[in-house]
Amino acid sequence: DAKTTQPPSMDCAEGRAANLPCNHSTISGNEYVYWYRQIHSQGPQYIIHGLKNNETNEMASLIITEDRKSSTLILPHATLRDTAVYYCIVRARYNNNDMRFGAGTRLTVKP
């Protein structure tokens, strides 16, 4: 079972920031938070990951609360091509066989 809880769906206006929440209240000290997304019928795509500090890359920002029990993925200027299912995953970094994909959040970016 996935160790995370995400809302099933969200909408966002094109050009606005999309903020996708994730709860992971049972996260342990050696577990990272990963985000992937899956655009319709394609393979999942890695977005970003973090341990306890906020992270930013060319795709998104990841904000992790101080107690690490929740996080938010931010797409700063959502486009129509960001419409996808977004998965929040918690796992230890060395643990190759523990990628537990839950149902994710279906983000729809609207014009």
Next chain:
Amino acid sequence: DAGITQSPRHKVTETGTPVTLRCHQTENHRYMYWYRQDPGHGLRLIHYSYGVKDTDKGEVSDGYSVSRSKTEDFLLTLESATSSQTSVYFCAISDDSGSLYNEQFFGPGTRLTVL
């Protein structure tokens, strides 16, 4: 994008027939994985490999076998396909070095229908 291809991309077969799906990578990554994706279940790990001839079971391995005789190829075999194995199958790769340590990169998927 990571160099991962899957073949075939689509297959329809009959119950009881053997089926082999192939995953091919050009990244020389050590780890390779097979997942299945079904409505309501997300992606679930079937088997994975941590090197040539080194494989292990995942969450839903019953009815599946794998082989890895070369770094670049990871084969998934359904010895006798059943309708419950109708699914979309994804291959993934990862490596334990570099800035993207252990991040997984996925192939385009194979849609398998067992009648």
